[in-house]
Amino acid sequence: MKKIANITWITYPNFGTFLQAYALQQYIISLGYEDVVLDDSTIIDTHIDWKFRVKRWLWSLGKTYRRYANSQKKAQNLYDRFKEEHILVESNVEDVQRLNETYDCFVCGSDQIWNPFSLSNPKYSFFYADFARKKKISYAPSIGVSSMPSEFVDRFQTLIKGFSFLSAREKQGQEIMQKLSGKYVANVVDPTLLLDGKQWSKLLDIHKEIADEKYVLGYFLTPNPIYIEAAKTYAHKNGCKFKMFYTDKSYYSVADELITAGPIEFLQAIHDAKQLFTDSFHGSIFASIFNVQFITFKRFKNTMTGQNLRVENLLKIMDIEERLLSEDDVADIDKLGKINFEHVWNQITPYITKSKEYLIHALR
Known part of the structure; x- marks a missing residue:
């Protein structure tokens, strides 16, 4: 049985981000493959600058902020529980040789993981599976721009060059990627639409x-x-x-x-x-x-x-x-x-x- 590794965002707590990762994994598993999502927690920049720390301290003096902060802590626990119970995650992503030996294919997407402005952070090449020596596929990554900024053209072209199959979530992204890659790029739906209402409702049975x-x-x-x-x-x-x-x-x-x-x-x-x-x-x-x-x-x-x-x-x-x-x-x-x-x-x-x-x- 082929082993697939997905590369997307699963660290930042956002409803759509977590659910698109879940949906793509569930659909790939339904096709008869093993599937994991590679942990991106060491890639995502969670640094908080000192100015924001000061603002947050000042906010904490008020009841409104304390209520909000308590709510955010509870929400984070709910995200953590969802990831633990519903998403299969590969936490060891540092050993790229082992990743290439273990997985037969790497799927990048969805969400705005290919927004070119993210490339100002060298670590974000991870979301293009730059380390992969096996087949690479993109599924519905969003570029999030209507035109590619000139300063990122060369880097973006280099990173998508090695993909066997390319796709984009938006029509504009499809056109940009097609022009820069010289390859056919499919226009596909967000992963959340790969599951129907009945499949999504199964998550609600406990409520x-x-x-x-x-x-x-x-x-x-x-x-x-x-x-x-x-x-x-x-x-x-x-x-x-x-x-x-x-x-x-x-x-x-x-x-x-x-x-x-x-x-x-x-x-x-x-x-x-x-x-x-x-x-x-x-x-x-x-x-x-x-x-x-x-x-x-x-x-x-x-x-x-x-x-x-x-x-x-x-x-x-x-x-x-x-x-x-x-x-x-x-x-x-x-x-x-x-x-x-x-x-x-x-x-x-x-x-x-x-x-x-x-x-x-x-x-x-």
């Missing part, structure tokens, strides 16, 4: 559902007061409690209820919500997977980095581009109808099928 509680959920990576107020107003207008994930200390004073969550609690909260308001790519995906009505806000201004590309691409494929709103569009929320999820899945299923075919072929 008690609160089916009678009506709430609107907010999941915001950036604390934009315009978006948050629009979501809260919508919730109260429709007789619902407004809940938010406690991912920023400023959220304490704006939500009716805050949720401390790891990956499973994140899934549960979306699954049980009446509607989701989010600026998150993966929030939009999981609302779709669970057929929960949602609205996605543009998290970033229009800049050269193209950070909105991932949600723009996703909603375009789903044929619901009208669900992506800017600050100027919040007044139009009540004018939007309901999402027809049967249509959404008719639109995206062919992309999922092609993505699975790409991975099946690449792993042979």
Whole structure:
């Protein structure tokens, strides 16, 4: 049986990051392979500069920060438990000779592991499997830019040169990689879409559902007061409690209820919500997977980095581009109808099928 090693982010606590790693591993295992994720904890830079340490100390003097800090500790424990119970991790990544002797193939992806600005850190060549002497495949890495910065072109070209199969999550990333590599690059879906709603729901069986509680959920990576107020107003207008994930200390004073969550609690909260308001790519995906009505806000201004590309691409494929709103569009929320999820899945299923075919072929 072939042994596969995946290279992606599994250290930084982010719902989508952990769940995409889980999904890719589960799908590869379902194809009959052994699969592990290589531990990236020695690669990720967790250094905190002295200025932030001072700010954090000052914040700690207030009750709001202490509540937030306690929530973050609980959330980290939930992430650690999820990794321990649901992701197979190879912790010994220092001995690259042993890695090459043990594993038959290295799969890089997904998430923004190939954002070129990360290359300013020499350690990040790890996410291109620069040490690998066996077959290398990329699955849905995101570049996160609309054009490749000139200072990273040569380095990026060198790092992707040795891949047997290349793919990208966004169309723009596909075009950039194709131009720089001279090879065909497949455009594939995020790994979280490789598993269906029934497969994801298996993670929720240990939790008690609160089916009678009506709430609107907010999941915001950036604390934009315009978006948050629009979501809260919508919730109260429709007789619902407004809940938010406690991912920023400023959220304490704006939500009716805050949720401390790891990956499973994140899934549960979306699954049980009446509607989701989010600026998150993966929030939009999981609302779709669970057929929960949602609205996605543009998290970033229009800049050269193209950070909105991932949600723009996703909603375009789903044929619901009208669900992506800017600050100027919040007044139009009540004018939007309901999402027809049967249509959404008719639109995206062919992309999922092609993505699975790409991975099946690449792993042979």
